[in-house]
Amino acid sequence: MNERPILMFDSGVGxxxxxxxxxxxxxxxRFVYVADDAGFPYGAWEENALRARIVxxxxxxxxxxxxxxxxxxxxxxxxxVMADLRAAxxxxxxxxxxxxxxxxxxxxxxxLVSVLATPGTVKRQYTRDLIRExxxxxxxxxVGSDRLAQLSETYxxxxxxxxxxxxxxxxxxxxxxxxxxxxxVVLACTHYPFLVNRMRKTAPWPVDWLDPAExxxxxxxxxxxxxxxLVREGADKPDLVVFTSDRADxxxxxxxxxxxxxxxxx
Ligand code: DGL
Numbered sequence: 001m002n003e004r005p006i007l008m009f010d011s012g013v014g015x016x017x018x019x020x021x022x023x024x025x026x027x028x029x030r031f032v033y034v035a036d037d038a039g040f041p042y043g044a045w046e047e048n049a050l051r052a053r054i055v056x057x058x059x060x061x062x063x064x065x066x067x068x069x070x071x072x073x074x075x076x077x078x079x080x081v082m083a084d085l086r087a088a089x090x091x092x093x094x095x096x097x098x099x100x101x102x103x104x105x106x107x108x109x110x111x112l113v114s115v116l117a118t119p120g121t122v123k124r125q126y127t128r129d130l131i132r133e134x135x136x137x138x139x140x141x142x143v144g145s146d147r148l149a150q151l152s153e154t155y156x157x158x159x160x161x162x163x164x165x166x167x168x169x170x171x172x173x174x175x176x177x178x179x180x181x182x183x184x185v186v187l188a189c190t191h192y193p194f195l196v197n198r199m200r201k202t203a204p205w206p207v208d209w210l211d212p213a214e215x216x217x218x219x220x221x222x223x224x225x226x227x228x229x230l231v232r233e234g235a236d237k238p239d240l241v242v243f244t245s246d247r248a249d250x251x252x253x254x255x256x257x258x259x260x261x262x263x264x265x266x
Pocket of ligand 1: 010011012014015040041042043044073074075076077118121149188189190191
């Protein structure tokens with residue numbers, strides 16, 4: 001029996017939005033969820049420093065957990081580090097998360113699309129190249145939010161969300177131009193789907209909020225060798241959560257437990 005887990009990586013709670021989809025598609029697999037909470041938030045990191053940090057974290061993670069595949073459930077990291085990870089760890093297949101600009105460009109009716117992301121993701125050449133490649137016929141507004149990832153962390157740990165702050169952060173996504181309005185907002189940070197109901201509530205008009213979690217989970221599934229149906233691999237081992245800091249408080253541990261994740265031994 002192959003007990004190698006799927007490793008899921010983010011700076012914090014955001015990757016849990018991908019984990020929840022992955023569990024639906026791969027109920028027979030074991031997961032190790034890694035929150036680089038010592039590095040959170042990634043949005044403000046300089047590219048080279050972030051790249052070096054993540055590659056060095058993975059050297060340890062791969063050695064300790066020997067994953068069958070690794071999912072970088074974070075746009076801010078994926079837009080800079082995928083090539084480096086693949087080069088450094090050629091035996092591990094990696095799945096990345098990139099802003100869903102292509103599906104948004106295919107679906108928009110008004111031609112006005114906004115991409116809501118961390119300041120890091122909106123700055124990346126990778127994001128700009130995606131727009132040039134797939135969305136030249138649309139008007140794409142890039143909106144970098146300084147606060148939404150943290151608001152989402154607070155919401156998930158404490159159950160509290162400052163709706164006025166959400167309203168302010170999403171407001172620049174809504175564009176009216178030549179009698180047309182933005183009709184799609186790409187959620188290009190995995191933390192944001194946790195706040196989507198608050199976003200719907202505080203938005204000036206209804207739009208489609210594109211969450212790429214299911215597409216990422218499908219991609220991960222496509223890279224796995226087939227498992228025997230209904231036999232959970234490594235059934236005797238629990239899904240784990242790894243925090244990179246020693247600061248993970250009880251609220252965080254409780255949240256992880258709610259997602260069926262047991263703290264990994266240090
Ligand atoms: N969840 C991450 C993303 O998808 C970023 C959050 C952060 O660390 O700022 O971009």
